[in-house]
Amino acid sequence: MPATIRDIKKQTGLSLATISKYLNGGNVLPENKVKIEAAIKDLHYEVNEIARGLVTNKTRTVGILVYSIESPFSGLILTHVGTALRKHGYGMLIADSCNDEEIEAANVKYLISKKVDGIIVIPVASKGDFLLPAKNAGIPIVLLDRSLTDAQYDCVRIDNRKSANYAMKELLNKNHKKIAVIASEKEYTGRERYNGFMDAMRDAGLDVPKEYQVRGTHSIASGYNGMKQLLALKDKPTAVFMSNYEITLGAMLAINELGYKSPDDISLVGFDDQIIFHILKPQVYMIEQPLQEMGEKAVDMLMKRVTDGSLDNPVEIALATRMVQGNSIKEM
Amino acid sequence: MPATIRDIKKQTGLSLATISKYLNGGNVLPENKVKIEAAIKDLHYEVNEIARGLVTNKTRTVGILVYSIESPFSGLILTHVGTALRKHGYGMLIADSCNDEEIEAANVKYLISKKVDGIIVIPVASKGDFLLPAKNAGIPIVLLDRSLTDAQYDCVRIDNRKSANYAMKELLNKNHKKIAVIASEKEYTGRERYNGFMDAMRDAGLDVPKEYQVRGTHSIASGYNGMKQLLALKDKPTAVFMSNYEITLGAMLAINELGYKSPDDISLVGFDDQIIFHILKPQVYMIEQPLQEMGEKAVDMLMKRVTDGSLDNPVEIALATRMVQGNSIKEM
DNA sequence: CTGTTAGCGCTTTCAC
DNA sequence: GTGAAAGCGCTAACAG
Numbered sequence: 001m002p003a004t005i006r007d008i009k010k011q012t013g014l015s016l017a018t019i020s021k022y023l024n025g026g027n028v029l030p031e032n033k034v035k036i037e038a039a040i041k042d043l044h045y046e047v048n049e050i051a052r053g054l055v056t057n058k059t060r061t062v063g064i065l066v067y068s069i070e071s072p073f074s075g076l077i078l079t080h081v082g083t084a085l086r087k088h089g090y091g092m093l094i095a096d097s098c099n100d101e102e103i104e105a106a107n108v109k110y111l112i113s114k115k116v117d118g119i120i121v122i123p124v125a126s127k128g129d130f131l132l133p134a135k136n137a138g139i140p141i142v143l144l145d146r147s148l149t150d151a152q153y154d155c156v157r158i159d160n161r162k163s164a165n166y167a168m169k170e171l172l173n174k175n176h177k178k179i180a181v182i183a184s185e186k187e188y189t190g191r192e193r194y195n196g197f198m199d200a201m202r203d204a205g206l207d208v209p210k211e212y213q214v215r216g217t218h219s220i221a222s223g224y225n226g227m228k229q230l231l232a233l234k235d236k237p238t239a240v241f242m243s244n245y246e247i248t249l250g251a252m253l254a255i256n257e258l259g260y261k262s263p264d265d266i267s268l269v270g271f272d273d274q275i276i277f278h279i280l281k282p283q284v285y286m287i288e289q290p291l292q293e294m295g296e297k298a299v300d301m302l303m304k305r306v307t308d309g310s311l312d313n314p315v316e317i318a319l320a321t322r323m324v325q326g327n328s329i330k331e332m
Numbered sequence: 333m334p335a336t337i338r339d340i341k342k343q344t345g346l347s348l349a350t351i352s353k354y355l356n357g358g359n360v361l362p363e364n365k366v367k368i369e370a371a372i373k374d375l376h377y378e379v380n381e382i383a384r385g386l387v388t389n390k391t392r393t394v395g396i397l398v399y400s401i402e403s404p405f406s407g408l409i410l411t412h413v414g415t416a417l418r419k420h421g422y423g424m425l426i427a428d429s430c431n432d433e434e435i436e437a438a439n440v441k442y443l444i445s446k447k448v449d450g451i452i453v454i455p456v457a458s459k460g461d462f463l464l465p466a467k468n469a470g471i472p473i474v475l476l477d478r479s480l481t482d483a484q485y486d487c488v489r490i491d492n493r494k495s496a497n498y499a500m501k502e503l504l505n506k507n508h509k510k511i512a513v514i515a516s517e518k519e520y521t522g523r524e525r526y527n528g529f530m531d532a533m534r535d536a537g538l539d540v541p542k543e544y545q546v547r548g549t550h551s552i553a554s555g556y557n558g559m560k561q562l563l564a565l566k567d568k569p570t571a572v573f574m575s576n577y578e579i580t581l582g583a584m585l586a587i588n589e590l591g592y593k594s595p596d597d598i599s600l601v602g603f604d605d606q607i608i609f610h611i612l613k614p615q616v617y618m619i620e621q622p623l624q625e626m627g628e629k630a631v632d633m634l635m636k637r638v639t640d641g642s643l644d645n646p647v648e649i650a651l652a653t654r655m656v657q658g659n660s661i662k663e664m
Numbered sequence: 665c666t667g668t669t670a671g672c673g674c675t676t677t678c679a680c
Numbered sequence: 681g682t683g684a685a686a687g688c689g690c691t692a693a694c695a696g
Contacts, residue, residue, distance in 0.1 A: 002444075002469050004689055015667040020691055029665065044468060049445045050385045051689035055672045059382065061425070061446070070411040072404045079402040082428045091442060093393070094426045096414045103418075110423060112334075113381045114393070136376065137334050256588060257613040281589045336673055347683040352675055361681065383673035387688045 003043035011039040023047060053115065061091050062302065063111035065104060065121040067146075069096040073245060073272065074122070077145065080295025081120060088303055090117070097124045105130040112137050118302045120144055126188060128153065140305035144298045146188040152314045154305070156298040158289050159318035160189050164196025164243070167269050167287050167323065171239045172204050175332035176267060180212035180237035182226035182247050187218050193243040193271060212237055216247075223250025231258055231266070238267060238332060245272035248284065263330040273324050283326035290319055335375035343371040355379060385447065393423050394634065395443035397436060397453040399478075401428040405577060405604065406454070409477065412627025413452060420635055422449070429456045437462040444469050450634045452476055458520060460485065472637030476630045478520040484646045486637070488630040490621050491650035492521050496528025496575070499601050499619050499655065503571045504536050507664035508599060512544035512569035514558035514579050519550050525575040525603060544569055548579075555582025563590055563598070570599060570664060577604035580616065595662040605656050615658035622651055 008019050012035040022028045022036050039045070053059040062085055066074050082092050093116055095107035104124045111119055112133055118140040121131070128151025131141055143155035171179055181197045184190030194215070201208050211233060216222030223242060227250065230237055242248040248270035255262060262268050262282050273288035297317060304310050340351050344367040354360045354368050371377070385391040394417055398406050414424050425448055427439035436456045443451055444465055450472040453463070460483025463473055475487035503511055513529045516522030526547070533540050543565060548554030555574060559582065562569055574580040580602035587594060594600050594614050605620035629649060636642050 006689080016690080017668075017692085018666055021666085024691080027665070032665085044465070046441060046445045046465075046469075048386075048447060048689055050382055050391065050447045051672090052691075053382045053672095054380075054386050054674090054689080055691045057672075068411070069407045069414065071407065075401045075403065075407045079400070079428055079430065082401065082426075083430065091446065092426055094414075094424055096411055098411065098415065109378060113378045114423065115380060115382045133376070133378075137378075253612055280585055338673080348674080349676080349684080350682055353682085356675080359681070364681085380673055383688090384675075385688095386673080386690085387675045389688075 002048075003045040004048065005045075007043050008036060008039045008045060011042065012036055057115070058117055059115050060089055061093050061114070061116050062299075063114065063116035063119040064092045064094045065097060065107055065111070065119060065123070066094060067097050067104075067122050067124045068099045069094065070098075071246075072274070073145075076274070077122075077291050077295050080292045081144070081299060084296045084299035088299065090303075099124055101125045101130065108134050112139065118142070118306045120298055120302060122146055123148065123188075126186070127151070140302055142298050142302045142305075144294065147316065148188075154301045154314045155316040156294050156301065157316070157318060158294070158321050160192035161196035161199065162318075163287050163321040164193040164241070164271070165200045166196075166321075167241065167271070167285070168197060168200035168204075170269055170285055170323065170329055171241070171267060172200065174267070174329050176239040176329075177206055177332075178212070178235070178237045179206070179208070179239045179241060180214065180230050181208070181241045181243065182214040182216065182223055182230075182251060183243035184218040184222065184247070185215040190215075190218060190243055197241050197243075218244060218246055220246045220250040220253075223247030223252075224254045225250070227251035227254035228258070231255070231260060236266070239329070240266060240268055242268065242270040245270075245274055248272065248286075252280065252284070262328050267330050268328040282328040283324075284328040285326040286324040288322045288324050290321070293319060334380075335377040336380065337377075339375050340368060340371045340377060343374065344368055389447070390449055391447050392421055393425050393446070393448050394631075395446065395448035395451040396424045396426045397429060397439055397443070397451060397455070398426060399429050399436075399454050399456045400431045401426065402430075403578075404606070405477075408606070409454075409623050409627050412624045413476070413631060416628045416631035420631065422635075431456055433457045433462065440466050444471065450474070450638045452630055452634060454478055455480060455520075458518070459483070472634055474630050474634045474637075476626065479648065480520075486633045486646045487648040488626050488633060489648070489650060490626070490653050492524035493528035493531065494650075495619050495653040496525040496573070496603070497532045498528075498653075499603070499617070500529060500532035500536075500573065502601055502617055502655065502661060503573070503599060504532065506599070506661050508571040508661075509538055509664075510544070510567070510569045511538070511540070511571045511573060512546065512562050513540070513573045513575065514546040514548065514555055514562075514583060515575035516550040516554065516579070517547040522547075522550060522575055529573050529575075550576060550578055552578045552582035552585075555579030555584075556586045557582070559583035559586035560590070563587070563592060568598070571661065572598060572600055574600065574602040577602075577606055580604065580618075584612065584616070594660045599662050600660040614660040615656075616660040617658040618656040620654045620656050622653070625651060 097104035120142050122144050126149050128148040141153050143153050147155050183194040214226040242251050269285045271287045273286040429436035452474050454476050460480040473485050475485050479487050515526040546558040574583050601617045603619045605618040
């Protein structure tokens with residue numbers, strides 16, 4: 001049975017109010033401060049945040065709804081979210097949606113019952129209904145990385161469409177004409193990046209035959225199979241745009257396995273820079289997302305809602321990305 | 333302002349006690365049950381777990397202290413931990429130690445103040461002092477994947493030393509004599525696997541020259557540099573044992589980059605099977621950890637302590653691993 | 665600056 | 681099976 005504020009009261013002879021005031025950073029006579037601090041040490045006292053939360057109606061905990069904690073991307077961005085939250089004195093209650101919309105919806109209710117002060121969500125669903133209970137409960141919500149098609153929430157992400165479009169310039173400038181794409185089909189980012197790719201090709205007046213448009217899932221297997229498919233074509237593309245980390249990884253493996261060399265045999269541009277690509281040959285041209293900035297901005301937005309009680313209209317922030325130069329593109 | 337149990341009382345005319353009883357699965361007259369359920373729907377009532385926690389002194393939340401949420405291994409095992417916990421009706425409050433012992437120690441206190449019912453920890457530190465505050469507070473603790481050198485806690489892990497030893501048989505049976513190792517030096521698993529490797533070599537009566545013992549960190553870079561180092565030796569090893577996922581990945585990249593082929597030029601055995609290696613050529617012989625079983629067992633042990641209040645002596649469970657056959661070993 | 669008091673939302677005796 | 685009442689550990693008026 002851990003020490004409570006009453007034990008401190010007993011040892012110091014002070015009132016609960018004074019002790020509470022001290023605990024919350026209020027002004028207390030120096031001598032009392034000393035007494036209280038001594039008692040805290042003595043008794044190994046730690047504030048009971050549950051009790052505190054009951055009265056303040058604040059838990060200093062943010063719920064994180066993550067599409068799949070198994071995915072490497074999740075960890076890479078959550079580490080920044082967590083660090084930013086910790087700086088504000090907040091913790092993360094993480095709920096893994098396991099890429100399952102039902103679990104995701106159930107997790108929202110779970111977080112509500114846990115009285116989290118806000119929710120950061122990298123969604124599985126592309127529609128926003130599942131968030132309504134939280135919204136109705138008045139819990140601030142910030143979307144991260146992925147937006148929703150039918151609902152307005154604060155959102156921090158990159159400009160996927162523009163980034164993909166921009167990435168294509170590298171290939172177009174080097175005179176590639178036969179360019180293929182491997183993109184995930186259902187997810188927000190996959191769709192947007194595919195659109196950006198198509199925008200760029202259309203603007204360049206280039207046609208993209210159906211067999212150059214490989215749509216799959218957000219997975220290594222998709223990249224691997226997609227690239228194999230492309231390399232098996234009679235009329236191979238000279239370049240391929242790979243729309244995310246998993247797809248890029250899979251595609252690179254297929255290339256290696258089949259004994260092709262990039263950029264000699266095929267030029268490459270990928271998405272989602274990760275350390276592994278820094279030590280791979282050839283170094284692939286990669287769109288890099290500002291993961292740290294994304295995590296921090298999402299936390300900033302949420303904190304603003306939480307602490308200011310800000311009720312401004314939702315804003316969607318689309319951060320710029322950066323092209324990491326490589327040597328995976330051949331001049332045509 | 334969300335509905336409370338008092339709002340239900342108003343609408344149903346029942347007493348708090350009856351409603352509470354219903355909420356906790358107690359027996360209530362069918363007519364009352366109907367009334368309560370209607371009111372809950374009407375008012376969008378969700379239990380306030382904070383208030384409940386204050387009186388029951390249980391939060392149905394488990395704290396997770398993870399060495400680095402950024403690491404792919406973390407996500408792979410936490411997904412199973414999370415799923416198992418959810419089945420028990422528990423959530424995870426995840427605290428990222430960021431590979432930093434100071435943060436780790438601070439996070440313990442944070443979790444205590446959050447009154448988590450138990451803690452699962454994949455530690456950064458190799459000594460157990462940082463867990464003392466939680467232990468003293470009577471919070472059950474289960475170590476996962478990594479043990480500690482100086483403290484007794486429940487622990488679920490694989491038998492790293494034996495697994496590494498066993499993995500070596502594949503190489504020894506195929507008559508390899510000049511075998512090198514790349515292992516992390518400071519971490520628990522790295523040390524144990526290194527020891528298992530050395531055991532096997534000693535038992536086989538084989539010498540391991542210093543330059544065949546590459547010790548580094550648990551990182552891709554370590555594997556990459558380590559393998560380059562080995563391949564640059566005048567007297568190259570015929571086989572290499574790579575002690576974890578990151579090291580294996582890095583080592584494979586180095587091999588590819590230098591244009592070597594496995595198993596023709598070098599035989600390989602790795603640790604930590606992950607999907608990526610399933611589509612890589614050659615398929616590397618890999619020790620596979622039972623991640624799901626590990627996650628579930630850890631949760632089981634914790635739940636036993638939490639719900640039974642079991643105070644038995646700590647037990648350390650070392651699970652068996654499995655060798656995933658590949659084609660990365662040449663018969664000598 | 666300090667103390668007294670009420671009460672956050674729920675569970676839990678204990679009568680009935 | 682139901683209700684009244686007490687209280688979990690803390691904060692937040694308010695008065696002194």
